[in-house]
Amino acid sequence: MSNRPLNVGLVGGGKGAFIVHPHQRAIHFDGTRRVTAAALFPDPKVALEEAANWPYPIKGYGSYDEMIAAQASLPASEKLDYILIVTPNFVHFDPAVKALKAGIPVFCEKPLTVTLDEAKQLVDTVKQLKIPFAVSHTYLGHWTSRLARYIVRSGLLGEVRWVDSYYIQGWLATKFEDTGNQQASWRVDPKKAGGSGCGGDIGTHALMQLRFVTGLEVSEVSANLEIFVKGRSIDDHFTAYCHLNNGARALVRASQISIGHKNDLGIEINGTKGTLRWRQEEPESIIIHQLGQPDRVYWRGAVTPGDGFLPKDMPADLLAEPNIPAGHPEAFHDAFARLHRCFEVDVRKYLAGQPFACDGSKYANVEDGWTGMAFIQACIQSNSQKGAWTAMPSLK
Numbered sequence: 001m002s003n004r005p006l007n008v009g010l011v012g013g014g015k016g017a018f019i020v021h022p023h024q025r026a027i028h029f030d031g032t033r034r035v036t037a038a039a040l041f042p043d044p045k046v047a048l049e050e051a052a053n054w055p056y057p058i059k060g061y062g063s064y065d066e067m068i069a070a071q072a073s074l075p076a077s078e079k080l081d082y083i084l085i086v087t088p089n090f091v092h093f094d095p096a097v098k099a100l101k102a103g104i105p106v107f108c109e110k111p112l113t114v115t116l117d118e119a120k121q122l123v124d125t126v127k128q129l130k131i132p133f134a135v136s137h138t139y140l141g142h143w144t145s146r147l148a149r150y151i152v153r154s155g156l157l158g159e160v161r162w163v164d165s166y167y168i169q170g171w172l173a174t175k176f177e178d179t180g181n182q183q184a185s186w187r188v189d190p191k192k193a194g195g196s197g198c199g200g201d202i203g204t205h206a207l208m209q210l211r212f213v214t215g216l217e218v219s220e221v222s223a224n225l226e227i228f229v230k231g232r233s234i235d236d237h238f239t240a241y242c243h244l245n246n247g248a249r250a251l252v253r254a255s256q257i258s259i260g261h262k263n264d265l266g267i268e269i270n271g272t273k274g275t276l277r278w279r280q281e282e283p284e285s286i287i288i289h290q291l292g293q294p295d296r297v298y299w300r301g302a303v304t305p306g307d308g309f310l311p312k313d314m315p316a317d318l319l320a321e322p323n324i325p326a327g328h329p330e331a332f333h334d335a336f337a338r339l340h341r342c343f344e345v346d347v348r349k350y351l352a353g354q355p356f357a358c359d360g361s362k363y364a365n366v367e368d369g370w371t372g373m374a375f376i377q378a379c380i381q382s383n384s385q386k387g388a389w390t391a392m393p394s395l396k
Helices: 020-027 044-052 064-073 093-101 116-129 143-153 182-188 198-214 332-351 366-384
Strands: 006-011 033-039 082-085 106-109 133-136 160-168 218-226 237-244 249-255 264-271 275-279 285-289 296-299
Touching (some): 006 332, 020 033, 020 082, 033 044, 033 064, 064 082, 133 366, 143 198, 143 264, 143 275, 198 237, 198 264, 198 366
Parallel strands (some): 006 033
Antiparallel strands (some): 218 237
């Protein structure tokens, strides 16, 4: 297997886009991946100008079609090993399916698409072609998310009874889109964002955190999608009461009009033996509550197996994941880097013709992306029926 740095191509990311920059920093984190090419904007002239002004040299293309087509004639050492899609939601499906059909693995921003039908087509294409595919649910990349997953799925909290998973922001509490801010304008446009604004944008993160940590699935929802800022056509406040497949209950909630909140993603899991609490704005620690015992706080890089709560035989790969000692904080960029690092493992195996996992245990996969879209569709349907209980669609 070659150990040369992987070549990554960007789709989107020009003209002041935000999310591309955490990604491209994360790609370069380990020296084993690098951005080498990009189609940065829909207008070909602007795309080439943006590439020419990129912070470091990259090959610019006028469109992602041109970039994907060019791969067939490049030497193996110059071909793209995967592409990263950081466009608004409505430009996820087309470049993703075209890259897959060209044999190029895909790392795509969430939500996966704007319709469930498109999401299903991507699932089918990935399964047929057997190509690595990742969906960028950033917060799964925090090491403490992985510790939380281990604690809950190992049964250390007992049986899960109740989950409160949330993502609360306040940046759209006014009509910020009217100022010309492109990050706001496309998120409130149903043609670009899809049928749910707040739910699709950040509610899917809250859902994915619940599913990743607990291993449980939502079976049906009673949802309320609300618009608080006059003049908007899709939700800026989102609440879904959920039945889980083990009989437990959950609340998946999101808001973009809650003044004072920035990126307040968090989860609380109540089990029969204890409670776990985690917040991504304080991502270095997990709090455990047990009846009749002092609260336990576990810090990244300072976990002791066999301490009376954690077992002695914790997975060696989990304990080895932190890259820096406790007290030197990991944060947002580190979470992105961990996702790209794990995706790189599967991409290298794919390129070498070896079996790869892509099973959702290290990063969200295409089926997880489909589930996010299924959740949004069920919530939209429930909301249209005044919160009526609505079953989740089945991928089968």
